[in-house]
Amino acid sequence: MSILHWLGQIPFADRAAVGEGAFYLSRLGEKGYPILPGFVVPARAFRGFLETIDWLEPLFTDFSTSSLHLDINNPRQLQAIAQQIRHVFQATELAADWLEALEGALQELRDQTTGEISALVLRPSIGLAHASDSFPSLQAQSLIEPRLCASHVSAVATMLKALWASAFRAQTLLYWQRSGIELQNIQLAVMVQPVQPAIASGFLEMSNQQLALQACWGHEWALLRGEVSPDCYWVEPGQGTTLYQPGWKPLAYGLETEIPQASPALEQWLPEPSPMMPYVLDAAYQTRMVLRDEVLEQIVQLGLRLHVAFGNTFRWTWVLGRAGREPRLCLSQVDAAIAPPEPVAGQARSLAVALPSPNAAEPKIKPASTPPVLQGIAAAPGQAIAPVHVITEAELLPSSAPAGTIWVAASIHPDWLPALRHAAGIIAEQGGRASHGAILARELGIPAVVGAAGALEAVRSGEVLLLDGDRGLVFRSPTPETSTDRLAQVTFPNGQRRPVADSGAPHPKPLPPTATQIWAAVSQVSSLERLRDQPVDGIGLLRSELMLVDLMAGRSLADWLQDPADVVARLAERIERFAAAIAPRPLFYRSLDLRAHEFPQFLGEGTSANPVLGQRGAYRYQVHPQLFELELAALGAVLARGLDNLRLLIPFVRSVEEFRFCRQRVEAAGLRRQGTFQLWIMAEVPSVLLLMADYVEAGVQGFSIGTNDLTQLLLGADRDDAALAQAYTAQHPAVRRAIAQILQTARQHRVPCAVCGQAVTDFPDLIAEWVQAGATALVVEPEAIAATQRVLYQAEQQILLQWAQQQRHQESF
Incomplete structure (x- = not known):
């Protein structure tokens, strides 16, 4: 088994080993985007190399596991330490x-590219442990410049050590x-890719709902x-218009074989020998537009696809290579998005180029150029600029919070x-992203950042913040670029949120129906409008507890239960609105x-020692049956009105006895007499893995896998604890095997089984795995349906294609 990783073949489990840049570039390759091929030397090689060094200086004792505390105000010390590390790295053998692994990979790379490789580029790919998202890691890797070398193993080894040493330059030591x-x-991982002849290259990113593109001749080193000064293009996807600003490009970088004979090379500019050299461009090329119309359109289409799939977090490096007769466009690197150049008045002009023209995109707030004051988990997309209202522990219900403010609290309670x-x-x-507060924020279209440690101490009521729910960042008062006219487009005077119903992305052509159904997860009546034109096969999860908060009008459960008839009437009326809107779909x-x-005011109970494992779901119905019986009465009233698309889903079932209790109550309420009524359970307590057959025998008619609770209970990682965000993942082998087992067992017993929860949205790569195992439906929030x-x-x-290939193979024998 190779100890290296190949781009386009990196599983999620190896994300930490290859760093964020390599992981996302590999994801692009897996999804069919054109990427520059190559392999990755994982971070463990860097760690292992550090451990082999025999340090003589006391400062470097246990270097690989130390914090290396330095006097950052002493530039001479930083320079001396950086120089010493560089010398020691070069003197230490790999x-x-x-x-041996490098030698084999280089030969395989030659075989893939069907030709001799004259040069290689080594690019850093960093992963920072405990970072809540990709942005800090991608930002850090920009500190280390890529390295070029010849394509033999000794040159690669030498340059690999040089790149590792770059992590300890004075500048980077200061940054760390x-x-x-x-x-x-x-x-610190390293991508190794072949350097191929290039016509042009540049950067691509989305900013302020504009696609910003930079282009230069040759390779991107000049940029x-x-x-x-590169050619710059700003494309308005909503209008299909393009603004072009010519640059001044006196030189380009190329391999020796690419440099025209009449163009003088500038080797003296290079700090060290390199297979890539700058050369002077002919005067006509220095101001000529780099991209022809058809190439520009191709890059723009690629950029729009990237934006839809990955959002605004990234900057993509593209290369237009020479591959035979036709130029070949590919992506070579992924970095953190930065503020691209702005058009200069009098220099930029409109281009008459036929470009994709999707529906008009909504303007977005330009990210602040200052460092964020807070960083957390991107829980609900959108951006807002507004004054802050800090919610203290004494403020149990924040009814006094002014409208249009950004709330800052210890946690989000659904009963708010x-x-x-x-x-x-x-x-x-x-x-975390799977907490009910985050789920509610997404459904309401309110930008949210959770897991922002120290938020209550970092900000104060009244100050203005810029909240970026797309990246999980919070900035102090907006920069000048985000004020005046631009702010008027996106905020009301006291704050305005950007709804998430339409990302401004191109609307693709409708796809044919799928065998696996897609159901929506909702709780608010306002979400029904967003489902109207969506390719949805039903509502697979009506979150009753979040729906109930609206009906309560601030009353406690004990007070509400004083009038059972009113409880039934209110519940039935609200459920009927959902059932009627989605009928005849389930x-x-x-x-x-x-x-x-989550509902301290409503329940009026004391604090539970562990609310995740306390009185909840089916167990609560046995202890406090009255409310469950009123729910069943409300469902009966809806069925009696002719809405036969209603199904009941019992949550958090720990045992077959709990289910039997619920089934008996359902039968006593007369619900099972309705021919189309079905009784399902959430498969979210790990005991379900051993009790599937018993549940089916007891009368369960279907399962819905609750990946949120199943993940946290299998891994012992609280989904509401931001500190455990890295440990809480449905990509964990135990979770993947558990889901597969539930799906396969349900298929064996011929009962339907859906997959529900944040995992469906966060890990779309697993969908094929679930479908293969027998998933009959996927349940997602409205904005993730398309x-x-x-x-x-x-x-x-893909599954049908594989099946057809197997059939042909069998027929050939």
Whole structure:
């Protein structure tokens, strides 16, 4: 088994080993985007190399696991340490097994590219342990300049060590210290890619709903080193218009074989010998437009696809290579998005180029250029600029929060819903993407950042913040670029949120129906409008507890139960609105799953020692049956009105006895007499793995895998704890095997089984795996329906293709 990783073949489990840049470039290759091929030397090679060094200086004792505390105000010390590390790195031999692996990979790379490789580029790919998202890692890797070398193994080994040493230059040492990044938390991997002849290259990113594109002749080194002023293009996807600003490109970088004989090479500019050399361009090329119309259109289409699939976090490096007679466009690197150049008045002009013209995109707030004051988990997309309202522990219900403010709290409580609708944004110290507060924020279209440690101490009520829910960042008062006219487009005077219903992306042609159904997960009546034109096969999860908060009008459960008839009438009226809107497609009503820490005012109970494992779901129905019986009465009233698309989903079932209790109550309420009524359970407590056959025998008619609870219970990682965000993942082998086992067992017993929860949206790569195992439906939030349908369609087509190939193979014998 190779100890190296190949781009386009890197599983999620190896993400930390290859770093964020390589992981996302590999993801592009897996999804069919054109990428520059290559392999990755993982971070463990860097770690292993550090451990083999015999340090003589006391400062470097236990270097590979130390924090390396330095005096950052002493530039001479930083320079001396950086120089010493560089010398020691170069004097230390690379381990024999890594040299052997490199030799084999280089030969395989030659075979892939069907020709001799004259040069290689080594690019850093960093992963920072404990970072809540990709942005800090991608930002850090920009500190280390890529390296070029010849294509034999000794040159690669030498340049690999040089790149590793670059992580300890004076500049980078200063960055690590000031950013509070300890050495043991830096996972430095290296991508190794062939250098192929290039016509042009540049950068591509999305900013302010504009596609910003930079282009130069030859390879991107002239851009990286600031030696040319690139051609710049700004494309308005919503209008199909393009603004062009010519650059001045006196030189280009190329391999020796690419340099025209009449163009003088500038080797003296290089700090060290390199296979890539700058050369002077002919005067006509210095001001000529780099991209022809057809190439520009191709790059723009690629950029729009990238934006839809990956959002605004990234900057993509593209290369237009010479491959035979036709130029070949590919992506070579992924970095953190930065503010691209702005058009200069009097220099930029419109281009009459036929470009894609999707529906008009909504303007977005330009990210602040200053460092963020807070960083957390991107829980709900959108951006807002508004004053802050800090919610203290004493403020149990934030009804006094002014409308249009950004709320800052320890956590988001679902029973805040009535007041929450008026918030411009939400920042919470606790919570993850799968927490109910984050789910509610997404459904309401309120930008939210959760897991923002220290938020209550970092900000104060009244100050203005820029909240970026797309990246999980919060900035102090907006920069001048985000004020005046631009702000007037995106905020009301006291704050305005950007709804997430339409990302401004091109609307693709409708896809054919899929065998696996797509169901929506909702709780608010306002979400029904967003489902109207969506390719959805039903509502697979009506979150009753979040729906209930609206009906309660601030009353406690004990007070509400004083009038049972009113409870039934209100519940029936609300459920009927959902059932009627989605009919004849199914509506799965999940009965109440009340956790004490999320509904403290409503339940009026003391704090539970562990609310995740406390009185909730089916167990609560046995202890407090009255509310469950009122829910069943409301469902009966809806069925009696002729809405036969209703199904019941029992949450958090720990045992077959709990299910039997619920089934008996359902039968006593007369619901099973309705021919189309079905009784399902959520498969989210790990005991379900051993009890599937018993549940089916007891009368379960279907399962819906609750990946949120199943993941946290299997891994012992609280989904509401931001500190455990890296440990809490449905990509864990145990979770993947558990889901596969549930799906396969359900198929064996011929009962339907859906996959529900944040995993469907966060890990679309797993959809093919679930479909193969027997998933009959996927349950996602409204904004993820279209993207899920595209992934699902591709997965089913691939499965059909594999089946057809197997059939042909069998027939050949």
